[in-house]
Amino acid sequence: xxxxxxxxxxxxxxxxxxxxxxxxxxxxxxxxxxxxxxxxxxxxxxxxxxxxxxxxxxxxxxxxxxxxxxxxxxxxxxxxxxxxxxxxxxxxxxxxxxxxxxxxxxxxxxxxxxxxxxxxxxxxxxxxxxxxxxxxxxxxxxxxxxxxxxxxxxxxxxxxxxxxxxxxxxxxxxxxxxxxxxxxxxxxxxxxxxxxxxxxxxxxxxxxxxxxxxxxxxxxxxxxxxxxxxxxxxxxxxxxxxxxxxxxxxxxxxxxxxxxxxxxxxxxxxxxxxxxxxxxxxxxxxxxxxxxxxxxxxxxxxxxxxxxxxxxxxxxxxxxxxxxxxxxxxxxxxxxxxxxxxxxxxxxxxxxxxxxxxxxxxxxxxxxxxxxxxxxxxxxx
Amino acid sequence: xxxxxxxxxxxxxxxxxxxxxxxxxxxxxxxxxxxxxxxxxxxxxxxxxxxxxxxxxxxxxxxxxxxxxxxxxxxxxxxxxxxxxxxxxxxxxxxxxxxxxxxxxxxxxxxxxxxxxxxxxxxxxxxxxxxxxxxxxxxxxxxxxxxxxxxxxxxxxxxxxxxxxxxxxxxxxxxxxxxxxxxxxxxxxxxxxxxxxxxxxxxxxxxxxxxxxxxxxxxxxxxxxxxxxxxxxxxxxxxxxxxxxxxxxxxxxxxxxxxxxxxxxxxxxxxxxxxxxxxxxxxxxxxxxxxxxxxxxxxxxxxxxxxxxxxxxxxxxxxxxxxxxxxxxxxxxxxxx
Ligand SMILES: Cc1ncc(C[n+]2csc(CCOP(=O)(O)OP(=O)(O)O)c2C)c(N)n1
Numbered sequence: 001x002x003x004x005x006x007x008x009x010x011x012x013x014x015x016x017x018x019x020x021x022x023x024x025x026x027x028x029x030x031x032x033x034x035x036x037x038x039x040x041x042x043x044x045x046x047x048x049x050x051x052x053x054x055x056x057x058x059x060x061x062x063x064x065x066x067x068x069x070x071x072x073x074x075x076x077x078x079x080x081x082x083x084x085x086x087x088x089x090x091x092x093x094x095x096x097x098x099x100x101x102x103x104x105x106x107x108x109x110x111x112x113x114x115x116x117x118x119x120x121x122x123x124x125x126x127x128x129x130x131x132x133x134x135x136x137x138x139x140x141x142x143x144x145x146x147x148x149x150x151x152x153x154x155x156x157x158x159x160x161x162x163x164x165x166x167x168x169x170x171x172x173x174x175x176x177x178x179x180x181x182x183x184x185x186x187x188x189x190x191x192x193x194x195x196x197x198x199x200x201x202x203x204x205x206x207x208x209x210x211x212x213x214x215x216x217x218x219x220x221x222x223x224x225x226x227x228x229x230x231x232x233x234x235x236x237x238x239x240x241x242x243x244x245x246x247x248x249x250x251x252x253x254x255x256x257x258x259x260x261x262x263x264x265x266x267x268x269x270x271x272x273x274x275x276x277x278x279x280x281x282x283x284x285x286x287x288x289x290x291x292x293x294x295x296x297x298x299x300x301x302x303x304x305x306x307x308x309x310x311x312x313x314x315x316x317x318x319x320x321x322x323x324x325x326x327x328x329x330x331x332x333x334x335x336x337x338x339x340x341x342x343x344x345x346x347x348x349x350x351x352x353x354x355x356x357x358x359x360x361x362x363x364x365x366x367x368x369x370x371x372x373x374x375x376x377x378x379x380x381x
Numbered sequence: 382x383x384x385x386x387x388x389x390x391x392x393x394x395x396x397x398x399x400x401x402x403x404x405x406x407x408x409x410x411x412x413x414x415x416x417x418x419x420x421x422x423x424x425x426x427x428x429x430x431x432x433x434x435x436x437x438x439x440x441x442x443x444x445x446x447x448x449x450x451x452x453x454x455x456x457x458x459x460x461x462x463x464x465x466x467x468x469x470x471x472x473x474x475x476x477x478x479x480x481x482x483x484x485x486x487x488x489x490x491x492x493x494x495x496x497x498x499x500x501x502x503x504x505x506x507x508x509x510x511x512x513x514x515x516x517x518x519x520x521x522x523x524x525x526x527x528x529x530x531x532x533x534x535x536x537x538x539x540x541x542x543x544x545x546x547x548x549x550x551x552x553x554x555x556x557x558x559x560x561x562x563x564x565x566x567x568x569x570x571x572x573x574x575x576x577x578x579x580x581x582x583x584x585x586x587x588x589x590x591x592x593x594x595x596x597x598x599x600x601x602x603x604x605x606x607x608x609x610x611x612x613x614x615x616x617x618x619x620x621x622x623x624x625x626x627x628x629x630x631x632x633x634x635x636x637x638x639x640x641x642x643x644x645x646x647x648x649x650x651x652x653x654x655x656x657x658x659x660x661x662x663x664x665x666x667x668x669x670x671x672x673x674x675x676x677x678x679x680x681x682x683x684x685x686x687x688x689x690x691x692x693x694x695x696x697x698x699x700x701x702x703x704x705x706x707x708x709x710x711x712x713x714x715x716x717x718x
Pocket of ligand 1: 094142143144171172173174175176202204205206267271419448472476479
């Protein structure tokens, strides 16, 4: 391990904030029902609990890699809560709170983390007959930034057909360096696509600090060059995120075009379970950011307002723990994906000769035969 | 060319430490060598291939860049035409798709487009290959896309000592070179690597083992599976297998392959890449065009399948195993006209 680390550069704090780290508020709190606030809190609890469980399973070797959104949960949740049924969500991979808010099935997420194919998961974990309508969610991307133009196009399709849906995409601040981010913003501006692009700035792109990702003062201001409105908010303040995204979503829905929003937050844990952040950043950084924790902050607010009390909190935590444990067990109980699944869903209709032949080869191999004995192209015996 | 076994002082290295050692040596040797990429600074790369170099050479020689493969490649070409010798790290070959524009328009084409006036001495170190069960697009074996592109060299080492000689040669070459490092092999085994500097030819394959009944061609991690399969076959019968490490993928070192097949009359090609229009298709076509009358059996390709690299649970069934390679060898050996 090297000696040198990147010097800490704290982001500017001249962003929009409503909920202070001590739970007090400044300005106007968005209008949200008590019931909805409790739902938000529950999703935050579930997100933390599930991610902690997954990390433990990773350490036990049950799955190969796990990433966490600890400390960033308000960014995903505040944005997701601003969407409506029928909207489209293009997550990055640190928005578990967003997908849980929209009732993503945890058992299926778990089975996916275990390396099963989607068709196998669907077969073994059918959805209950009554699924409440929600938003449409794309699978987690691995290729960074590549969903930005998709969200722009997805929203454009709605606009061109007179449908009042909005598409919302997340990218990390590191991913704003990819060409796709810029392509997407440029098209969104020119074609007036009804979308919202959120840059979830958690200060680190694996080992590269935000200060080396761009020489611009903020990530939000990248929107200026594309003629798009932009906002920069305290990403650990669920009210600031919700309020800002809600306005952008409403504007897009009303025909006002795209908005870029930077949510300023921090990646508390390693990039993922294969990373060791002590190699490139100092411990005190995280210590500072823990004082800005989005969940504790919201919890203090709820307690101050008398919306949450200790008994409700404990009951919620217990319920989350129990539900998630059951869902994880269901996900883990899915039988191993059959190898033949790899051949599914490449093209519609009949598979071509090569695909069919290779399917037969694999079947032959798995049955203990020699798949290379076809010398005429007429197939395996 | 120095013979490696004439260099007496050695150190035990695995493939990744051989990369680090060679980068350090080449950086000490030539101040125009600069290592570039994202996450290559203080952390030393996600596989630690550049570990310690940032401390030793500083941020102007080890340039930690923003996160853009296309930007990285294009900037490296710009530096290369001004006398620098960038060695860029493509964190995973599966992310190089983003850099296809710079790869084709500039890296590969500029030398020809300027009638040879401009040289583009860029080395792209790209991790590739499957077997470590990571996330999607971290296991790509898409060397055929690279080989299909004129104007670039493609090499793929399979041992630490070979890694050093080929990487040094790649960095010193005035051509763009894509240097494929198999992630599964990074820490798989160690061997003594000479400490003194040396290079190996970029356009020569390596005969690993001589034999008379069948030519077995592989590279990268698959070479080790091929060696194991061949040993198994040899232990059971009396077939004598010649093994060729096709470390020079572009330009493909054809002559030794044809010479070998003319001797053995049989050939099995092994690769992790998808089969259709994969590297094996080209090798097989060359054999059919230029050694047909020597063949005693059809040439067989033992490969992965024509699908995207599949989910963790089924990747073992996708990748060729020693068992699958052995089946290919058996089928070819047992063939009767
Ligand atoms: C196109 C592409 N290049 C590189 C990678 C490897 N990689 C995965 S995550 C990551 C850092 C991303 O940083 P950021 O966008 O800030 O998101 P964060 O992980 O911080 O949430 C990198 C380099 C990738 N997945 N895709």
